[in-house]
Amino acid sequence: MNPSSQQSVTIIGAGVAGMSAACALAEAGLRVQLVERRGYLGGRASSYLHPGTNEVIDNCQHALIGAYTNLLGFYRRVGVEGMIHWTTEMTMIEPGGRRSKLGPSWLPAPLHGLPKLLSAPAFSLADKISLARAFAVLMRPVSFESTESLGSWLKRQRQSEGALNRFWRLVIASALNADLDSIALPYAAMVIRGLFMNSAEAGAMGMSKVPLSQLYAPLPEWLENHGDSVHLNTPVDGADWSDECREWTIHTRNAEGQGGELKSDYLVIALPFEATAKLIPNLPAAPGAEALTAQIEKHEHWPICSVHLWFDREVTDLEHAVLLDREIHWMYNQSKLQTGRGGHYIELVVSATRAFAALPRQAAIDQALSELVEFFPRVKEAKLEKVALIKEMRATFGVSPGIDAARPTAQSPWPNCFLAGDWINTGWPSTMESAARSGHMAAEAVTAAAGEKRTFLEDDLKPQGLMRFFG
Ligand SMILES: Cc1cc2nc3c(=O)[nH]c(=O)nc-3n(C[C@H](O)[C@H](O)[C@H](O)COP(=O)(O)OP(=O)(O)OC[C@H]3O[C@@H](n4cnc5c(N)ncnc54)[C@H](O)[C@@H]3O)c2cc1C
Numbered sequence: 246m247n248p249s250s251q252q253s254v255t256i257i258g259a260g261v262a263g264m265s266a267a268c269a270l271a272e273a274g275l276r277v278q279l280v281e282r283r284g285y286l287g288g289r290a291s292s293y294l295h296p297g298t299n300e301v302i303d304n305c306q307h308a309l310i311g312a313y314t315n316l317l318g319f320y321r322r323v324g325v326e327g328m329i330h331w332t333t334e335m336t337m338i339e340p341g342g343r344r345s346k347l348g349p350s351w352l353p354a355p356l357h358g359l360p361k362l363l364s365a366p367a368f369s370l371a372d373k374i375s376l377a378r379a380f381a382v383l384m385r386p387v388s389f390e391s392t393e394s395l396g397s398w399l400k401r402q403r404q405s406e407g408a409l410n411r412f413w414r415l416v417i418a419s420a421l422n423a424d425l426d427s428i429a430l431p432y433a434a435m436v437i438r439g440l441f442m443n444s445a446e447a448g449a450m451g452m453s454k455v456p457l458s459q460l461y462a463p464l465p466e467w468l469e470n471h472g473d474s475v476h477l478n479t480p481v482d483g484a485d486w487s488d489e490c491r492e493w494t495i496h497t498r499n500a501e502g503q504g505g506e507l508k509s510d511y512l513v514i515a516l517p518f519e520a521t522a523k524l525i526p527n528l529p530a531a532p533g534a535e536a537l538t539a540q541i542e543k544h545e546h547w548p549i550c551s552v553h554l555w556f557d558r559e560v561t562d563l564e565h566a567v568l569l570d571r572e573i574h575w576m577y578n579q580s581k582l583q584t585g586r587g588g589h590y591i592e593l594v595v596s597a598t599r600a601f602a603a604l605p606r607q608a609a610i611d612q613a614l615s616e617l618v619e620f621f622p623r624v625k626e627a628k629l630e631k632v633a634l635i636k637e638m639r640a641t642f643g644v645s646p647g648i649d650a651a652r653p654t655a656q657s658p659w660p661n662c663f664l665a666g667d668w669i670n671t672g673w674p675s676t677m678e679s680a681a682r683s684g685h686m687a688a689e690a691v692t693a694a695a696g697e698k699r700t701f702l703e704d705d706l707k708p709q710g711l712m713r714f715f716g
Contacts, residue, residue, distance in 0.1 A: 252695050254511040255495050257481045260288025261677045262665040263515035265319040265684030269701040273692050277473035282480040292456035298631045301456045305551040306577045312439040312447040314703035315681035325460050329451040336566045337367045340619040349445035353710025372407035384715045387434035392646040395433040396426035411569050418597040421674050422547045422641045432644040432674050444709035454584045483527025513687045515665035518544045533658030543651035548602035549640035552613040556589040556627040571616040641675030642668045655690040663687040
């Protein structure tokens, strides 16, 4: 008999990290208990019924790219990989409406994006030369030993103002959600190589065709069919370890505030860094717990805001666009992207700006609308029917130079207990891919401890074309 089939694991937190660990461990034959504080799955990557608009909205558009192999592996396990809409084309719009299209051509990687970049009116000749020079340097990977910031590296590469404002600040602000001086160069290099250089497949952009929580709707039944359980509205307050029974007792509360207990052989803490810090004082004392707390204290959060607008008519034919030279960065036409939605629902995303996040609600909405009209004049004639502003102040953790020393592995200071969450040391920035990777890393650690080592981490996509020679 499979030895791990008799063993059990409790996973605290049902974000992408917890869900991907749960599915991997259920597949390996462990009895899984997935425990979540909220009444729905998905954590930071989720949707819910917004009370002010009576619409189901994502807490923000979550885009993925082809290089997200672990997230796609998780989607495949649950059977929802077909619910992603893929595109290789990116439209950039200047105030006034002039459009540039970026995307692949028949040329081999990393040259596949070059023809469209060269013909993009959004960039001057100096910008194009600047970008081509920087990309040429990034053909070789940057060592994770480097502690240089992207900002300082860009200065050394003498990037033009246009390249800085219309490419580096915009693309990196969206992907890494921080300002240029707060981003470690190796992470920026990794993102640029993944998005624009390794292959057209790696850089393809995916967006869910349904609200995010609907993506995970099959998960509870999938787990139950494996003999496992999902406990929603069940915050975990702490846990105790018995050396004698070699067993964890997890202390929970239900929706009415009544205490409860769950028992298991293994524990996976799949929480963001600040929730992990809150839990640590309620775990057994262990050498290494203080060091973990010290690592957590080195992390900081960055906000992302989204403005959700419902108009009485179509204001653009585009599915999505990058908006140049203004505070709002991305436009997602959710009525076109999410099948069966109807209406005229536009979502705007503002990343990496604490100033916008600090604006009062009406001022933020007014600014977003006044900027939107510069890109899409039809907004002027349209009637705004309803609006929602979502400010996620703790959207992502920053990947500042030197942050890797503060990212723990899946191993924790406690026996039979493992860590997951986008912030652990996955080599990826704060993304759904990092969360899915962390879940797979924790699942590998659990099965190794259970005496039946399994591999759950998915292979990275292989670089194509000329990039094969620049591993
Ligand atoms: C606004 C916004 C936009 C983003 N855009 C993108 C994007 O476009 N692309 C991308 O790849 N990534 C994006 N991200 C980042 C991505 O959402 C995260 O990196 C990822 O979802 C993190 O997953 P996680 O499982 O590590 O953590 P979380 O999603 O935070 O999950 C942790 C879970 O633990 C639960 N929990 C907390 N405390 C307890 C407790 N005591 N007991 C039980 N449960 C508890 C929480 O409720 C939560 O469900 C975005 C994030 C935000 C907020």
